[in-house]
Amino acid sequence: MDTTALANLLFPDITKTIGDYETIYPPRDLPEGAVVTRIAPSPTGFVHLGNLYNAIGERLAHQTGGVFYLRIEDTDQKREVEGAVEAVIDAMTFYGVHFDEGATADGETGAYGPYRQRQRKELYQTVAKSLVLRGLAYPCFCTEDDLKAMHEQQEAAKENYGYYGKYALWRDRSIEDIKAELDKGTEWVLRFRSEGDPAHTVEVQDGIRGTLKVQENYTDFVLLKSDGIPTYHFAHVCDDHFMRTTHVIRDESWLATLPIHVQLFDTLGWARPVYCHTATLMKMDGSSKRKLSKRKDPELALSFYREAGFPQEATWLYLLTVLNSNFEEWHLANPDADSRAFTFSLEKMSTSGALFDLEKLDNICREYLSRQSADTVYDGLLAWAKQYDPALAARMKAKSDLYRAAIGVGRGGDKPRKDYGNWRDAAAFLSFYDADTFTITDGCPENADGEMRQAILTAYLDSLSFADTPEEWFAKVKVLTEQLGYAVQPKKYKKNPELYKGSIVDVTNLIRVALTGRQNAPDICEISHVLGEAETRRRLEAYMHA
Numbered sequence: 001m002d003t004t005a006l007a008n009l010l011f012p013d014i015t016k017t018i019g020d021y022e023t024i025y026p027p028r029d030l031p032e033g034a035v036v037t038r039i040a041p042s043p044t045g046f047v048h049l050g051n052l053y054n055a056i057g058e059r060l061a062h063q064t065g066g067v068f069y070l071r072i073e074d075t076d077q078k079r080e081v082e083g084a085v086e087a088v089i090d091a092m093t094f095y096g097v098h099f100d101e102g103a104t105a106d107g108e109t110g111a112y113g114p115y116r117q118r119q120r121k122e123l124y125q126t127v128a129k130s131l132v133l134r135g136l137a138y139p140c141f142c143t144e145d146d147l148k149a150m151h152e153q154q155e156a157a158k159e160n161y162g163y164y165g166k167y168a169l170w171r172d173r174s175i176e177d178i179k180a181e182l183d184k185g186t187e188w189v190l191r192f193r194s195e196g197d198p199a200h201t202v203e204v205q206d207g208i209r210g211t212l213k214v215q216e217n218y219t220d221f222v223l224l225k226s227d228g229i230p231t232y233h234f235a236h237v238c239d240d241h242f243m244r245t246t247h248v249i250r251d252e253s254w255l256a257t258l259p260i261h262v263q264l265f266d267t268l269g270w271a272r273p274v275y276c277h278t279a280t281l282m283k284m285d286g287s288s289k290r291k292l293s294k295r296k297d298p299e300l301a302l303s304f305y306r307e308a309g310f311p312q313e314a315t316w317l318y319l320l321t322v323l324n325s326n327f328e329e330w331h332l333a334n335p336d337a338d339s340r341a342f343t344f345s346l347e348k349m350s351t352s353g354a355l356f357d358l359e360k361l362d363n364i365c366r367e368y369l370s371r372q373s374a375d376t377v378y379d380g381l382l383a384w385a386k387q388y389d390p391a392l393a394a395r396m397k398a399k400s401d402l403y404r405a406a407i408g409v410g411r412g413g414d415k416p417r418k419d420y421g422n423w424r425d426a427a428a429f430l431s432f433y434d435a436d437t438f439t440i441t442d443g444c445p446e447n448a449d450g451e452m453r454q455a456i457l458t459a460y461l462d463s464l465s466f467a468d469t470p471e472e473w474f475a476k477v478k479v480l481t482e483q484l485g486y487a488v489q490p491k492k493y494k495k496n497p498e499l500y501k502g503s504i505v506d507v508t509n510l511i512r513v514a515l516t517g518r519q520n521a522p523d524i525c526e527i528s529h530v531l532g533e534a535e536t537r538r539r540l541e542a543y544m545h546a
């Protein structure tokens with residue numbers, strides 16, 4: 001076969017060589033051991049948790065003086081949605097992930113671009129042409145039906161699926177046959193001519209998993225689709241080589257096609273990057289683990305966390321806990337340190353399904369928020385509210401003192417309150433403080449209802465003094481509890497319920513419902529001071545007649 005003739009027939013417009021691109025994209029001038037890595041999402045508009053998970057590469061890059069960049073894998077035009085690049089950048093920026101180079105919303109920065117694959121067609125075709133020249137790639141004119149028939153035959157014969165051996169119909173066809181099809185205008189794809197042997201294994205060093213032994217690829221997989229656009233396999237190899245990527249951090253679902261990728265790197269004589277296959281995110285579904293699914297699990301979307309308002313840093317704390325087995329220990333030893341101070345290591349990443357647990361995330365966020373100052377929490381809530389609850393943002397600005405004081409309740413000390421782990425819950429939790437959003441949600445404690453409701457609240461209002469210390473306040477509550485026939489010690493009431501109308505719990509819960517609308521709320525005394533005397537009295541009086 002005259003491969004030069006074939007190469008020129010298939011790629012008449014390609015005049016550059018691989019060598020030209022080696023000059024255009026020289027090796028990066030970086031310190032020894034610098035990590036160059038990227039995320040390479042498809043612009044489908046769906047930014048998922050896995051994108052953030054793999055953006056951990058940014059930390060590796062920046063820990064080592066390397067480069068972190070954004071490449072847009074837009075080879076599948078049908079799945080592309082407008083604004084998707086902005087969405088990725090916006091989501092990453094929100095979580096503090098910054099790209100040193102790559103695609104930007106309206107263009108790109110960096111010397112290794114273009115960073116959108118559709119703009120790199122010439123480069124892929126140049127590499128493809130070089131493979132044709134070497135007799136390592138050929139056009140295939142099989143139709144969908146041909147491929148379907150092949151698949152059925154393989155199924156019936158219980159043979160491995162794929163385009164290889166006797167099934168590789170176009171592997172050894174003459175240039176005349178090829179020309180004839182081209183003249184007819186038949187669509188074609190470019191296939192790799194694999195010399196691999198299924199009996200051979202290849203070793204691959206995975207940055208997370210150590211040495212992997214994979215079966216050599218023996219199928220003639222597709223390099224370029226019929227529109228001249230490369231498959232992921234081919235594009236990623238060309239891009240990661242010419243963008244001088246040192247580490248490819250990607251989901252473990254790519255392990256299946258890893259043999260193809262290393263075969264391409266080896267054939268092209270390019271140094272393989274360190275592949276790092278991250279464990280797929282899983283969740284518990286009943287008693288079994290399963291992959292997070294786009295269709296079933298709203299929590300797979302990164303926007304889920306932003307909309308709910310899980311604080312970014314706390315989300316990272318959780319993610320790092322899932323990602324690096326030694327993070328939790330480090331965090332316990334450095335509870336107030338920024339998670340960026342942690343040295344991330346690939347070797348400490350889990351290799352089997354990383355279990356993602358929303359409840360654990362929420363707990364970490366509660367813990368985190370409980371340790372922040374009231375001002376920090378106020379600012380975080382306001383920033384979230386501006387985007388997701390403008391009415392709340394307006395109220396917070398109009399009554400900033402009230403909100404700051406409300407957020408301050410139960411803060412500080414050894415056992416700060418952990419009422420909320422995200423801004424949406426915080427908004428709901430704090431709503432009772434504001435007269436505009438105060439509603440009674442819980443019922444009146446049974447033992448303190450009816451005429452006793454009146455009696456307790458009247459006595460409480462009479463005794464109430466805003467000059468009292470919390471101790472004085474509580475002493476007065478005890479007195480009225482006793483005077484009205486309730487047990488000061490709940491234990492005593494439990495033992496002899498016939499002797500009392502109820503216990504102090506009923507009395508304080510009644511006051512809580514009157515003031516907050518809920519039986520479960522922070523310290524009454526503290527709440528009252530946040531509400532102020534007028535509002536406190538107004539609510540107590542109102543509840544007498546409610």
Ligand code: GLU
Pocket residue numbers: 039040041042073236248249250251
């Ligand atoms: N576009 C691929 C994906 O989103 C990128 C995988 C990679 O990082 O190489 O899964």
